[in-house]
Amino acid sequence: MVKLSCVSTKKTHFKAKKSGKCLKCSKKAIITLPYGPQSFCKEHFMYLTEKRVKKTIRQHNLIKRKERLLVAVSGGKDSTLALYLINKIFRKSNEIYALMIDEGIPGYRNKALAIAIKNAQNWNVPFSVVSFKEEFGLSMHEIAEKFLKKNPSLGTACSFCGVLRRRIMNSFARKINANKLITGHNLDDETQSILMNIFDNNFNKFIRLGPKSGIKEMPDFVPRIKPLIEIPEKEIVAYLYLHNIKFYDLECCPYSSEAKRNHFRSMLNSFEESFPGTKHSILRFYLKLKSCIKNNVTEKANYCKYCNEITSSDICNVCRKLNSLKK
Numbered sequence: 001m002v003k004l005s006c007v008s009t010k011k012t013h014f015k016a017k018k019s020g021k022c023l024k025c026s027k028k029a030i031i032t033l034p035y036g037p038q039s040f041c042k043e044h045f046m047y048l049t050e051k052r053v054k055k056t057i058r059q060h061n062l063i064k065r066k067e068r069l070l071v072a073v074s075g076g077k078d079s080t081l082a083l084y085l086i087n088k089i090f091r092k093s094n095e096i097y098a099l100m101i102d103e104g105i106p107g108y109r110n111k112a113l114a115i116a117i118k119n120a121q122n123w124n125v126p127f128s129v130v131s132f133k134e135e136f137g138l139s140m141h142e143i144a145e146k147f148l149k150k151n152p153s154l155g156t157a158c159s160f161c162g163v164l165r166r167r168i169m170n171s172f173a174r175k176i177n178a179n180k181l182i183t184g185h186n187l188d189d190e191t192q193s194i195l196m197n198i199f200d201n202n203f204n205k206f207i208r209l210g211p212k213s214g215i216k217e218m219p220d221f222v223p224r225i226k227p228l229i230e231i232p233e234k235e236i237v238a239y240l241y242l243h244n245i246k247f248y249d250l251e252c253c254p255y256s257s258e259a260k261r262n263h264f265r266s267m268l269n270s271f272e273e274s275f276p277g278t279k280h281s282i283l284r285f286y287l288k289l290k291s292c293i294k295n296n297v298t299e300k301a302n303y304c305k306y307c308n309e310i311t312s313s314d315i316c317n318v319c320r321k322l323n324s325l326k327k
């Protein structure tokens with residue numbers, strides 16, 4: 001049965017096997033990672049999580065010293081941990097900024113914003129907010145209520161939201177001269193996307209996944225990186241609870257139409273339970289495959305005839321989407 005709701009962020013989601021001891025120090029374990037299988041105490045679980053994030057960054061050469069880093073934060077669990085860890089690991093060697101995009105969804109965004117601002121203040125990270133309304137003249141609420149409800153053939157709210165959000169992320173990152181744009185995508189997000197794009201026969205999106213989005217660096221496009229790509233969702237929640245870091249987990253977006261992704265989430269969780277390590281295997285296989293084939297994929301770089309932003313065709317996705325509302 002597919003659960004059509006947000007990801008569960010309940011504390012009960014992580015636990016240790018009864019009478020388990022930490023693999024590293026033999027203190028009482030608080031978490032068991034079934035794909036090890038290994039149990040850890042609080043300190044060693046947190047140490048291990050940070051070590052894996054550092055390894056991802058090093059292996060894929062995601063961040064260099066002195067680079068200016070922009071973390072895209074939604075206030076949810078993943079990007080909250082991304083900002084916390086990036087700040088913890090790089091604050092002495094890099095400049096770190098945080099950006100939240102206000103899509104204009106009444107109720108939902110304001111609560112997440114308050115939590116994210118407080119975290120950023122606690123961690124001394126400069127925080128900016130950019131809204132759809134100021135950038136595109138329309139909030140997501142207006143797009144959904146005035147256009148998409150009347151004409152569902154225009155696409156889902158998520159398809160608009162994703163395209164518009166990515167545009168703001170890139171233009172803001174460029175505006176502040178950021179070298180890297182960091183998102184909170186985790187192992188679950190990424191493996192779901194890998195499978196979804198195979199099932200959809202969407203090679204173009206498939207080949208752009210991974211810790212460094214895209215195929216090669218493009219002019220005017222700030223590279224997007226995903227340092228939490230090897231951390232399972234449950235471990236992100238566990239880390240935040242253990243560290244007492246607040247994140248927004250009250251409700252999911254009222255316009256979310258993630259029915260398809262939920263099928264993949266449920267399928268992958270079921271495989272992971274029967275065959276621990278499945279998600280890591282899918283990611284490793286994907287990374288090998290991408291490194292073999294990416295040099296054979298050509299990427300066109302044009303500039304949109306309406307807004308002059310970089311795109312692979314003559315009209316960018318943002319203009320395509322916004323123009324469709326005018327028709």
Ligand code: AMP
Nearest residue numbers: 072073074078079099100101183184185
């Ligand atoms: P999602 O597509 O909602 O799974 O989000 C993926 C990542 O995009 C998150 O981990 C954040 O890093 C970033 N993100 C999502 N929503 C926002 C937002 N409103 N403002 C800034 N970053 C966001």
Ligand code: ZN
Nearest residue numbers: 022025041044
């Ligand atoms: Zn220990």
Ligand code: ZN
Nearest residue numbers: 304307316319
């Ligand atoms: Zn355009």
